[in-house]
Amino acid sequence: MNEALLQLSQVSAGYGPKAIVSDFSLTIRAGEILTLVGPNGCGKSTLLKTMAGHLPPLSGQLMLQGKPLTSYAPKALAKTLSFLPQGQPTPDIEVEQLVSHGRFPYLGFQRHMTPLDRQKTEEAMAITGVLPLRHRLLSSLSGGEKQKAYLAMVVAQDTPLLLLDEPTTYLDIGHQFELLSLVQHLNSAGKTVVMVLHDLSHALAYSHRIALLQQGRLLCCQTPASLFASGAMQQVFGVTGHQVCREGGYDYYFTP
Amino acid sequence: MNSCKPIKRFFFVLLCLLLLAICFSLFTGATTLSWQELLNDLASANQSGTAYRIFCYSRLPRTLAAIFAGSALAVSGALIQAVLNNALASPNLIGVNAGAGFFALLTASLFPALPFLVPLSAFFGAFLATLIIYGVAAKAGRSRITLILAGVAISGILSAGMDALTLLFPDDVIGATGFLIGSFSGVTMSGLFPAAYFILAGLLCACLMGYDLNVLALGETIAQSLGMRVMPLRFCFLALASLLAGSAVSFAGLLGFIGLLVPHVCRRFFGQDHRLLLPACALAGAALALCCDALGKWLFAPFEVPVGILLSFLGGPFFLFLLLQRGRGRLHE
Incomplete structure (x- = not known):
């Protein structure tokens, strides 16, 4: 740590x-x-x-x-390091192909996917839960699914x-x-x-x-706890913070 | 859903279409070519036979020219559309047409006695215009939009130059109208071949770089974060596109529409995987150019309609039809 x-x-x-x-x-x-x-x-x-x-x-x-x-x-x-910017494009490709692009930095000159690359692609899809979507076109996905597909790509980047x-x-x-x-x-x-x-x-x-x-x-x-206690966040955003106790920690919400 | 089978079937259909188009193109023309005579001439190596001469000095170069020009322009269009991520993009956008046209006219007016200089200067002009546009865009902010705007501006200047030349040297320019419309009539093997080598090399390169084009299509930020050197690669692709289009223009003249139309149609059937899309565009572009050229020879025989006119007459309405039929395969804006 x-x-x-x-x-x-x-x-x-x-x-x-x-x-x-x-x-x-x-x-x-x-x-x-x-x-x-x-x-x-x-x-x-x-x-x-x-x-x-x-x-x-x-x-x-x-x-x-x-x-x-x-x-x-x-x-x-x-x-x-991998970087997922805001607002990704939606090319007309399948989810699996998008995720496999995460392996680009590992590919050789021939751009050929090795078994390891395929395995990493598979794992990334599994961990992000997009395996059922693997053959869907990116343009047919909802916003949440698309974001997960892009996250899978970044995970495949390993x-x-x-x-x-x-x-x-x-x-x-x-x-x-x-x-x-x-x-x-x-x-x-x-x-x-x-x-x-x-x-x-x-x-x-x-x-x-x-x-x-x-x-x-x-x-x-x-x-989070000490930042909330210091009140700096509330001051910067001009809001009032509330802390709710729950089992194992706190939940927070903010009002004007 | 993309699966492998229909893609294979589409490729098979395209290949058949291309073969049919080749036959159609080889056997239409001002004179009817006798099959038997030709075979006889070929078998007996009779190089002075009429059939042999028509076949080797008119039909074959013309068919090859249509194949090379069609595939080069289609692949060039697909490359430019992918790199600029813009559905409107076509070779004229990066100044290929304007540059080639202006320099061709300039040479035709300055050196009317040296007609063989026209294709060379067209080729040179296409490259020069591309370099200027890219240079301006790189200096001004190097986003895709600046590239497109710079293309529009430079094309505007060069078109004005072309108009000025037509007004100043009306007599010398008459010979260049065929070039401005785009036509395969009068193509000779010697005019075709240096350019054809460039086209072959360009097509090969483009098809090998399909994977990188797929990654680039994710947008420059993501492509960069995947470890791609976006700027040099984009320059490579644009240079490749202008090499292809410039070579085609050098012997076929300013053919419009293939570079815009074919990639759009192919994207519908083959999706956006450029490893498949680029070969498909090459086949479809060749087939389209062959068909239009052969139709032009055949429709009003013995008169010929230049292929450029036919392409625009057929391609324009078809493109409008595609626009109205908003289906899949459109590039996002």
């Missing part, structure tokens, strides 16, 4: 000369679920893109498994670190919980997860640590 997987030190990031995220330092430990929360436009997605290596940092350094993020070749990086940008957006509440428990399940199978969530009660219920962002800066990064 304490080995540093990804280390950000004094990172500034953004598009063009203007930094959206500035002076950001955070260590992501192996085996945790870390959730980024913050008001709209505070730089959560920018930060996630920077962690994924899609956006070069304006300054500062990112160390992935002890090596600078920029020193990774594209395929080596894709074997270490990386220690998963970066998920708002994985529950556009899903109904039932599918949101289904997806989050899937994330929890992947985590218990050894994956480190960094995700952006909008729903504070989900963030509190499903994370080991929460990083609270405000205007491109890290306000604090704490466990």
Whole structure:
């Protein structure tokens, strides 16, 4: 739980000369679920893109498994971290083919799937519960099923670190919980997860640590219970938080 | 649901269509070719026989030209549509037609005495226009939309250039109308062959890179996070597409519609797996070009309708029909 997987030190990031995220330092430990929360436009997605290596940092350094993020070749990086952005396209292909694309970084020059690649594809479909959908066309799936199919692709990529940008957006509440428990399940199978969530009660219920962002800066990064107790979250979002005791922990909800 | 069997059947049907089209094309023409005479000439190696000469110097080059041009343009269109993720995209969008047309006209007006320069300069123009469009897009923000807008702008400039040339040198340009419409009449083996090698190599490359195209179709963010070098690869695909289309244009003229129509039709039957789609497009494009060319020879015989006119007359309404029939296989916008 304490080995540093990804280390950000004094990172500034953004598009063009203007930094959206500035002076950001955070260590992501192996085996945790870390959730980024913050008001709209505070730089959560920018930060996630920077962690994924899609956006070069304006300054500062990112160390992935002890090596600078920029020193990774594209395929080596894709074997270490996977990134699921928001709003995926819906090409006219079958679920199984989509999931198998997760093996792309492992394929040789001939792009030929080995038995290991097939096995990993199969496992990824099994763990995410999309096996019954394997021959369905992506365009025929509901939003929740499609999201699970994309998650399966990322799982097939078989990386220690998963970066998920708002994985529950556009899903109904039932599918949101289904997806989050899937994330929890992947985590218990050894994956480190960094995700952006909008729903504070989900963030509190499903994370080991929460990083609270405000205007491109890290306000604090704490466990859900201590973050809630500190009242910082309530202040940043301008809401009132409520804590409900249940067996084995707490549930949280927020009102204006 | 895609399963293997209907796909195999579709390929079989396409192959049969292509063979029929080849026969249709070889045996239609201004003069009726006697089968027996030809076989006699071939058997006795009589190279001065009329049948032999018609077959070798007119029919065969023309049929081969239709096959190469049709498949090259169709595959080029499929590549561009996939790379730009835009259903509207076709070779003219990346400036192939405008670049080739402008340079062909320019050469025809500046060096009217050197007609063999026209295809070469068309080829060169297609490449140049593609490079400029890609360069502008790379500088301006390198998204797919900037690429498309840059294509529209450069095509606009070059079309204006073509119009200006037609006004300035009306006499020299008359010879180039066949080129502007697109036609296979008068194609010779020597005019066809350098370009045909490029096309063969391009088709082979394209079919081998189908898997990467599938990954690229997931969008640049996902393709990048899967470890793909998106920018160089996209450039490769566009260069390949312009090589194919430019080579075809160099001997067949500015054929429209194949690059737009064939990929749309094929996507309906073969889905979006480019490992299947690209070979299917090559076969279907060749068959369509052959059929239209042969129809053009046959419909108003002894007069010929250039294949470009027929393609647009048949292809246009058919495309509208496809649009009204919103089925599967459409590219998402």
